[in-house]
Amino acid sequence: MLEVGTKFNVEEKLWEGPEIKPLFNPNVSLGQVIxxxxxxxxxxxxxxxxxxGVQTTFNEILIKTIRAAQNLLxxxxxSKSVCGFFASNSPDLSPILxxxxxxxCPVSALDPTFGKSELKSIISITKPKVFFCDVNLYDLLExxxxxxxxxxxxxxxxxxRRKSMPIETLFAETNTESDFLPIELNGEKETAVIAASYGICGTLEGICLSHTLILDKSTRLSSIGGGDVLLAFSSIYWLSGIANLLKATYYGATRIITTKSYSPEYLLEIIEKYKITHxxxxxxQINSALKHENIESIDLSSVKSVALSSRRVPHVDYATIRKFFKNAVPYNMFGLSELGGxxxxxxxxxxxxxAYGKLMNGIKVKIVDGNGNRLLVGERGRIFVKSDYYFxxxxGKSGIDAIVDKENFLKTGDVGYFDVDGYLHVLGRESDMIQYENVQIAPEEIETVLHQHSAIKSACVVGVNNLVxxxxxxxxxxxxxxxEVCTLIAGNFADSYKLRGGVFFVSELPATQSGKIIRRLAKGIAEKEFESHSNAS
Known part of the structure; x- marks a missing residue:
């Protein structure tokens, strides 16, 4: 089971997760554990x-890992130079990683769906001197x-392709494989992964995650065992993609990998074909698969857990997941890139x-008002987090003083509260809050109601000129x-929540590959729609 639970310290006005010792020594490197x-x-x-159509054993990955490391040297x-990855989940990706x-070597990964502007933004930060790239993406990277x-x-x-070297050159025999040892380093201080994210600051940054932090976050799921079969469409650009690979390696589980893109049909096919357990x-992605015309005939009984990368799960979606994944426990998580998950x-x-459940192992949270005063149960404020391990x-930048307060709590940039049962409620980013006549309105509260309507596939609420x-x-x-939309919201909220900025129907919302709506881009669309309708009237 996941190591979660919330205890409230009334005197300190502090919420704390369980204190459970890490699986591995915090001073070791990922390489040593791998x-x-x-x-x-x-x-x-x-x-x-x-x-x-290739099966690979742990022994085969081991020998390729050692040879690749030796041949790179x-x-x-x-060693310790930044390695760039621009690749999908092909068979030889794991030993190279x-x-x-x-x-x-800190890993700076790019998603294989990225275009030129996204590549330039990230590569200009990390500037890798060596890249591992899918051959069909070589021209774009070059x-x-x-x-x-x-x-x-x-x-x-x-x-x-042209000046590239085939990855197979790194798997040449060295005749010293048995002598290999990963380099020694300080697990807490050395960076293992540079995650590109807009994170807390709202600007694109290279977030440096230590070996210790990655190890700690990716070992907190003890229900996985050697007989399990894992599936994630995420590339290693996403922390979920790296975590999926590391979990399988720690616990001896089998991963099903593919370079193909997600589709509802393909997800259902893989689950049934390989008896996926996690x-x-x-x-x-889950919703679209469960709406497939053949869903009733698909055997999903092997699935034990479904981890969802979603801000909130409406009641209707939970009921549908439980209906078809009869043996599975669905999970939802609230996290920060800066804390590795x-x-x-x-x-x-x-x-x-x-709500977003209860706190993970080693997490402490305080809720504060605008003056920094700690708040009590049910009181809304800014969410600050302290963890056993930080990023x-x-x-390329020095220090994290700008996002850490004097008590060494991380400023998450989110607004929320805890209820009496210790569940964390996250209302959204402070920067996304809509200020209307001195009332702070959380877009996600309105979105939750909208998503429960059968005619609405997805929705995003933003402020345009401080209008909802x-x-x-x-x-x-x-x-x-x-x-009808305006009536729905008026019937569920106070007057200040009314959709005074308008309701605009669009064919799609800007989203990441994992399905998360990119709110800043959605706001740009809303502003253009608002201006267009204002001019027309």
């Missing part, structure tokens, strides 16, 4: 590539590196409570008018 676990699980099947790729970690005037060695998966997916977790029936700052404004995507063949 080599040990690969050796331990040896002949078991570590991964199955559905599209390549022979090629004068220095592990080799980088064994050399203490063009971006040339524009940024960055000289980098590029290795390509599944082929060779799934990580967005709520949107989840702060709190809700599971099972808790998803219907409109190592933003890449809704963008809505209708379900196929469904009908709902602006007047």
């Amino acid at each position: 080599i040990r676990m690969l050796s331990m699980h040896g002949p078991k099947v570590a991964q199955i590539s559905d599209d390549f 022979k090629m004068n790729i220095p 592990f080799a980088s970690m064994c050399l203490g 063009a971006v590196l040339n524009e940024l005037n960055i000289a980098a060695t590029i290795f390509t998966f599944t082929g060779q 799934i990580f997916a967005s709520l949107q 989840a702060i709190s977790v809700s599971r099972g029936f808790q998803l219907t409570l409109n 190592n700052g933003y890449y 404004t809704a963008l809505i995507v209708r379900n196929a063949n469904a009908s709902i008018s602006e007047e």
Whole structure:
């Protein structure tokens, strides 16, 4: 079970999660743990590539990891230098990622769906001198590196292109494989992953996550065992993609990997074909699969857990998940990139409570008002978090003083409160709050009501000129008018929550690959719609 629970210290006005010792020594590196676990699980099947039709054992990944690390050093790729990844989940990705970690090289990953502007934004921060790239993405990566005037060695998966070196060159025998040891480093101080995220500050940053932090966050799910089969469509750009890979490696489970994009049909096919036991997916992905015309004939009985990357799970969606995943426990998490993942977790029936569950192991939270005074149960304020392990700052920048208070609590940028049962309620980002006539309005409260309407597929509420404004995507063949939406909100909220900025129907909302709505882009759409309608009237 997940190590979660909330205890309220009345005197200190502090909420605390359980205190459970870490699985591994905090001073070790990811590379040391990975080599040990690969050796331990040896002949078991570590991964199955559905599209390549290749099964790989832990032993096979181990030998490739060692050879890749040794050959990188022979090629004068220095240890602890940033390694860039621009690749999908192909069979040889895991040993190359592990080799980088064994050399203490911070990993800076890019999602294979990214275009030129996204690549330039991230690469200009981390400036890797070596890249591991899918061969079909080589031309795009080369063009971006040339524009940024960055000289980098590029290795390509599944082929060779112009100046690239095929990844197979790194798997050449060295005859010293048995002598290999990962480099020694300080797990808490050295960076393992540089996660590109808008995070707390709202600007794109390279968030430096230590070996200790990644180890701690990715080992907090003890229900996974050697007989389990894991599935996540996430690339290693997403922390969920890295966590899925590491969990399987720690516990000797089998991952099903694919370079194909998500589709409802494909998700259901893989679950039934490989008897998947643990799934990580967005709520949107799960919902679309459960609405598939053949869902009633699909055997989903093997699934034990469904981890959802969603802000909130409406009652109707929870009921549908429980209907079809009869043996599974659904999970939802609230987290921060700066803390490497989840702060709190809700599971099972808790998803219907409109909250984000209870605190994870080692987490402490205080809720404060605008003057920094700590608040009590039920009182809304700014959420501050303290963790056993912190991130190592933003890449290329010094210190984290701007986002940590004098008590060493991290400023999350979110607004919320705890209820009497210790459940954390997150109302949204402080920067997303809509200030109307001295009333602070949380967009997610309104969105929760909108999402419960059968005609609404997705919705995003933003402030336009301090007026509450809704963008809505209708379900196929469904009908709902602006007047009906306004009536729905007026019937559930106080006068200040009325949709005075308007209701605008759109074909889609801007979202990440995992399905999370990109609110800043949605606000831009709403502002244009508002201006257009204002001019027309």
